[in-house]
Amino acid sequence: MLTEEKNRTLTQVGPGTPMGDLLRRYWMPIAGVSEFDTRPIKPLRIMGEDLVLYRDLSGNFGLVDRRCPHRRADLAHGMVEADGLRCSYHGWCFDKSGQCVAQPFEDTAFPERNAKARIKTAAYPVEVKGGMVWAYMGPQPAPLLPDWEPFSWPNGFVQVVLSEVPCNWFQCQENSIDPVHFEWMHENWGQRLRHEHKPYGPTHLKLDFEEFEHGFVYKRIKENTDENDPMWTVGRVCLWPNGFYLGEHFEWRVPIDDHNTLSVTWKFTRVPKEREPYEQASIPTWTGPVKDAEGRWIDTHVMNQDFLAWVGQGVIADRSKETLGSSDRGIAMIRRRFFEEIDRIAAGGEAKGTLRDPLQNVRVPLPVADREAVLQGYSTAEILGDPRKRLLFTSYIFQAGQPESVRREFSLAMGIDAADFNGLSALQATARQAGLAPTETNDKETST
Numbered sequence: 001m002l003t004e005e006k007n008r009t010l011t012q013v014g015p016g017t018p019m020g021d022l023l024r025r026y027w028m029p030i031a032g033v034s035e036f037d038t039r040p041i042k043p044l045r046i047m048g049e050d051l052v053l054y055r056d057l058s059g060n061f062g063l064v065d066r067r068c069p070h071r072r073a074d075l076a077h078g079m080v081e082a083d084g085l086r087c088s089y090h091g092w093c094f095d096k097s098g099q100c101v102a103q104p105f106e107d108t109a110f111p112e113r114n115a116k117a118r119i120k121t122a123a124y125p126v127e128v129k130g131g132m133v134w135a136y137m138g139p140q141p142a143p144l145l146p147d148w149e150p151f152s153w154p155n156g157f158v159q160v161v162l163s164e165v166p167c168n169w170f171q172c173q174e175n176s177i178d179p180v181h182f183e184w185m186h187e188n189w190g191q192r193l194r195h196e197h198k199p200y201g202p203t204h205l206k207l208d209f210e211e212f213e214h215g216f217v218y219k220r221i222k223e224n225t226d227e228n229d230p231m232w233t234v235g236r237v238c239l240w241p242n243g244f245y246l247g248e249h250f251e252w253r254v255p256i257d258d259h260n261t262l263s264v265t266w267k268f269t270r271v272p273k274e275r276e277p278y279e280q281a282s283i284p285t286w287t288g289p290v291k292d293a294e295g296r297w298i299d300t301h302v303m304n305q306d307f308l309a310w311v312g313q314g315v316i317a318d319r320s321k322e323t324l325g326s327s328d329r330g331i332a333m334i335r336r337r338f339f340e341e342i343d344r345i346a347a348g349g350e351a352k353g354t355l356r357d358p359l360q361n362v363r364v365p366l367p368v369a370d371r372e373a374v375l376q377g378y379s380t381a382e383i384l385g386d387p388r389k390r391l392l393f394t395s396y397i398f399q400a401g402q403p404e405s406v407r408r409e410f411s412l413a414m415g416i417d418a419a420d421f422n423g424l425s426a427l428q429a430t431a432r433q434a435g436l437a438p439t440e441t442n443d444k445e446t447s448t
Helices: 004-011 018-023 033-037 106-110 170-175 179-193 302-312 326-346 370-378 380-385 387-394 403-413 424-434
Strands: 028-032 039-048 049-055 061-065 079-081 084-086 101-102 124-127 133-136 156-165 202-213 214-220 238-241 243-245 247-255 261-272 285-287
Touching: 004 028, 004 170, 004 326, 018 326, 028 247, 028 261, 033 285, 039 133, 039 247, 061 084, 061 124, 084 170, 124 370, 156 302, 156 403, 170 238, 170 243, 170 261, 170 302, 179 202, 179 302, 214 326, 238 424, 261 302, 261 326, 261 370, 285 326, 380 387
Parallel strands: 156 285
Antiparallel strands: 028 133, 039 049, 049 061, 079 084, 124 133, 156 261, 202 214, 214 238, 238 243, 243 247, 247 261
16 A cells, blocks of 8 residues: 555646656647647646647647736637637737747837747647647657557558546556456456356466566466467556557556546557558547446446546545555556656656657557557458457447447448447357357457
8 A cells, every 4th residue: 555645646747746747758649630620729638737739720739828828818719820829819829839929919019129029828849640649748858759660550540539537547557557457347347237147257367567668568377378378478568657558559548637537549450451551541539438328437348447447446546545466566566666767857867768869769669469460460251250350340349439430431441331339248249159258359458
């Protein structure tokens, strides 16, 4: 367990807090590029700061303080210009660096004063990669935005999914190094949700956790696997500092503030071999709900089950009252590393895993347990001939709320009609039809 003081250190992310200072040394995905196809400005809150993200008429993104430094008007109601964002109240305009570039009245009445040169609002660098807009909110010089290898994979349909989860970011991230929860939450509990009282699925027998430059790897052996299984020889990645990487998708837990988290998922699905070469024109972004129309927590999809678990720990989990077990060794490891990294940057050191050499930031590889399946893909016949593959290529099992428009785009890319996913009960039925063990199909680690 942790003391209340140590728990605050891990969970508080505002400016000037130890964890806030650490997280600000990393690039954070904050939006999808395609969101700006229909609107030029998006207000958002990141690590306790109220900001506006905009794309100006030249196509450049900017991220600035939400309040105009003139009279504190809301720039979420501003107007984009060729070189920045203009306040709708009195017309002051700011470029992406936060510099005031126009004061209409002052520029007209007192041009000799050039008062705008002395006015600057808070602004942060932004870059685009993988169909997402990323922000860096830390000290300069900024590290490089990681060019993770999957962002360059060809012949895939990518979608970005956003959700706001009403709890602290750290309990979300601890899920990234908690392999046993797959067995219980996504398999055994899933059976009970469907009112099925059958024997539990294969249990975990052995776990291992290793640290590497860009995070940690967890490895596992279950009753139905052995030491030759990729989940033991390669494992899965708890991506430092706030991500999870499973081969065909990333998840990031971006702090909105101490009490809320932006969940960002980047999902890659390779098209059938007959559809290659395939080039996606635009990566769609959509927002997934956490509750249904009646206000009940959605529990039918994999990540929605995770959301429910995270929020169930409280807005900020009280770690002074927890009792860790041996399966929580990975959680203890990342907590220790966060405290060490906080001390490192306080002493002027470089934060773990930051990249500064452009030659080292090209298609940066990460461990992939199912690399061959992800990179080689399947034929249409192989997909349609296997009930498990057919389900994974004709629905989105990871999160509820996929829009019909995205589903149509996916169907066109795959050349296979996709339908709305009606919950993990369908996945379980497919497993039985295929004669597969439940664990092979209904946890988040199943790759397409």
